[in-house]
Amino acid sequence: MSIETTHVHQSGVSHEAHHEVHHGHHHETFLTKYVFSQDHKTIAKQFLITGMFWALVGGFFSVIFRLQLGFPDAKFPWLEDLLGEWARGGQLQAEAYYALVTMHGTVLVFFVLTAGLSGTFSNFLIPLQVGARDMASPFMNMLSYWFFFVASIVMLSSLFVQTGPFSGGWTAYPPLSALGQASPGSKVGMDLWLVSMALFVVSSLLGGLNYIATVLNLRTKGMSMTRLPLTIWAFFFTAVLGVLSFPVLFSGFILLIFDRHFGTSFYLSDIYINGQALPNEGGSAILYQHLFWFLGHPEVYIILLPAMGMVSEILSVNSRKPIFGYMAMVGSLFAIAILAFLVWAHHMFVTGLNPFLGAFFVLLTLLIAVPSAIKVFNWLTTIWKGNLRFTPAMLFALGFVSLFISGGLTGIFLGNSSLDIHLHDTYFVIAHFHIVMGVASMFGMFAGIYHWFPKMYGRYLNNTLGYIHFWATMIGAYLIFWPMHYEGLAGMPRRYYKYDIWESFKQFGTLNQFISVVAVIVFLVQILFLLNFFYSIWKGRKVTTLNPWSANTLEWTTPINPGHGNWEGEIPEVHRWAYDYGKDGKEFIPQTTPVSADESKH
Amino acid sequence: MAQVMSERNQKMHPHKFLLWVAIGSITMMFAGFTSAYIVKSNQAGWVPVQLPKIFYLSTVLILLSSGTIYLAQRMFKQREMAKYRLLITTTALIGIAFVVTQLLGFSELWAQNITFKESVAGSFFYVIAGVHGLHVAGGVVALFVMFFRAFSTSTRYYSSTPVDVVSIYWHFVDILWIYLFVFFLLVA
Secondary structure (H helix, E strand, O other): OHHHHHHHHHHHHHHHHHHHHHHHHHHOOHHHHHHOOOOHHHHHHHHHHHHHHHHHHHHHHHHHHHHHHHOOOOOOHHHHHHHHHHHHHHOOOHHHHHHHHHHHHHHHHHHHHHHHHHHHHHHHHHHHHHOOOOOOOHHHHHHHHHHHHHHHHHHHHHOOOOOOOOOOOOOOOOOOOOOHHHOHHHOHHHHHHHHHHHHHHHHHHHHHHHHHHHHHHOOOOOOOHHHOOHHHHHHHHHHHHHHHHHHHHHHHHHHHHHHHHOOOOOOOOOOEEOOEEOOOOOOOHHHHHHHHHHHHHHHHHHHHHHHHHHHHHHHHHHHOOOOOOHHHHHHHHHHHHHHHOOOHHHHOOOOOOOHHHHHHHHHHHHHOHHHHHHHHHHHHHHHOOOOOOOOHHHHHHHHHHHHHHHHHHHHHHHOOHHHHHHHOOEHHHHHHHHHHHHHHHHHHHHHHHHHHHHHHHOEOOOHHHHHHHHHHHHHHHHHHHHHHHHHHHOOOEOOOOOOOOOOOOHHHHHHHHHHHHHHHHHHHHHHHHHHHHHHHHHHOOEOOOOOOOOOOOHHHHOOOOOOOOOOOOOOOOOOOOOOOEEEOOEEEOOOOOOOOOOOOOO | OHHHHHHHHHOOOHHHHHHHHHHHHHHHHHHHHHHHHHHHHOOOOOOOOOOOOHHHHHHHHHHHHHHHHHHHHHHHHOOOHHHHHHHHHHHHHHHHHHHHHHHHHHHHHHHOOOOOOOOHHHHHHHHHHHHHHHHHHHHHHHHHHHHHHHHOOOOOOOOOHHHHHHHHHHHHHHHHHHHHHHHHHHOO
16 A cells, blocks of 8 residues: 555656756756746856855955054055045045944955855755755745845845945844944944845745755655755754744844934933933843844854865775764754853853853853764874875865864863953954855865866866865965964954054064065965856866765765756665765765675675 | 655645745744843833723724634635635734724823833834834735635636645734733733
8 A cells, every 4th residue: 555655756756857857958947047037056056156255255355454453554555535525635544444343244244154055055955965955845945045245235235225235243232233423334334234144034934944844745756864964964954954044033123223314222321322312221232143143153154064075985985985973963963052152151151151050151152062072083083094186175184174273272261251351352263264164164165166067067067277276275274363363462452443453463564564464465366266167167178077086975976067957857865975985995885776685884 | 666755745835935924023023022021121211001991992803803813714625615705804804903903902002101302111012012013014914815715706716726825824923912912911
């Protein structure tokens, strides 16, 4: 009985798919194929290219404010041509500096490393690697991109309003963010920021819901959870984190909107501004910080986990060895996902938080070192005695591990509430989170792009340019952020416009110049990467084999340029995990190969 | 092989599953709101708000509507379409009545000088109950879609999944309101 009904079900599915493919050939127009596409692969590319646009914008902002930090007294007439009033007389104005710092943070954290990273690769890889024709709801998936697109337009438009974009830091703490009188950026710029972020939250939620439902519901026959590639596990936990934490941020934003426009006092109390007392009574600015960091900390892992997952996969494929400690990798991802929700107050040690409470957050924060160390250990043992193939993707994956170690170690310093009294809001923090979260995740993203570009576009990226890109970025990242540790230990505060009134920070003048020069060079190298990317889409070397990296996962069983629906016939069945490399004298055994009788156990 | 295939058959419909995850997400938003309320209520200068009696009425209304949508779902599965149409229409109307009752409650409270400017506890109540009301309104829109589908003469619908999805969501906003109502009564 059950066999009969399931047969009906199965053939129903394949009929539907055939129909879809057939349907596609006849009615796809430019609009439905490239613009309002419901194909997860196209949506992934839309996320990627929009993310690249934002990375260019956000990166360029950092170049401009680094010029100010490195050369506070120099005049750049071209800057006035570009920014007008913001750079009167060729010098960046203080207001513009704060606006650029704020936008750099917002854009890079949310638009590039959340939407650009998880939006791209969760979309692209989940259906391909679990063996599904598309997401659970392709329509919601399309909406997810278009919400992100509108959020982008709104954020972009805030750059062009007269009072400038929001300038109170990417965390948007009240009262600075709640009161229009507080600064020019807190006027209409902040409203646009809030609208854009609200749309962004909706986009993330729509995406996250889909990723979770697809991983749990649409796996192909034989693809049990423990046979999933680690990429999928990482995207899954990322989506869970997003779905549980973004709504809390949203509730915080709603209260902020009411404080700004409807006279409530959720976050405001006892405020004098320009010599005038405000009527607001009974609010608490710390409340916002709790709501913000309840998202803000999981957000760090929303950024990092996809990179971890892709690096695990790429390291294993290019070492021609199984991943070391698969279950430990899954377990540590799970542990990180749980702990992510229990450490938010370590961003708030100096807000007057009860020191007794602080002690628990210190303990929980330092506990994250355990799963992180497990992951590092397993990556290192995966490449240990492997047949390493140094493709650009592999180099970026190795770079990720290096950055994750060096950035992670400084996290142990910052997780201590007593050390934090000295280190908070200094360049030490900047160095820590840029290395461990920003640059490391960026490396994970580059690794993913180099590795899956052949699947995305059916062509290869140029390897030589890839190597130049890697080495310049790797060396540059350390040259930029390593010296910042020293500045931070010396107490140099972050976010300041100028440091010339402090005798003690004058010693860092040339160091700041050095950092700025390297930052400009690294930025230019990224443009080289973009040229490589767009040139290769049309003119790159063509992929001629189905499985160019000799990898085990399902995406390499699809046609070189898969259509909507991914597989032309039936979806293949899975018989083994994704990491049978170098087993029984075979270089690799794809997941679709049945287990033979004389095969050794793994 | 047969086992694997039948296992696949028993899996939840993706749309239903999507809804459950979304419910988890919405729950987190209200967890954020209510924990903010608890944190604030423990600080100095907190003046609690007495809820008007009309909110008991709205609570009864939404409980009632949960009952009618449950019956509607059963009637749909038994293909008793006349009863189903009646029940789905009733549910939508009670849903509207609930939103109206909430608004009446708000204005009664506002008339007692519990405004955004005067009362932090009141502001919290307006925002939290208001956001809940928006979720109910969203449910009413979904109910109207079901309503028009039920009365459509050109297409007949046989899959019970859309009815199930709307029904689960409706029970959820019901339970959410009960939680919020008890919460506001207790944490005062």
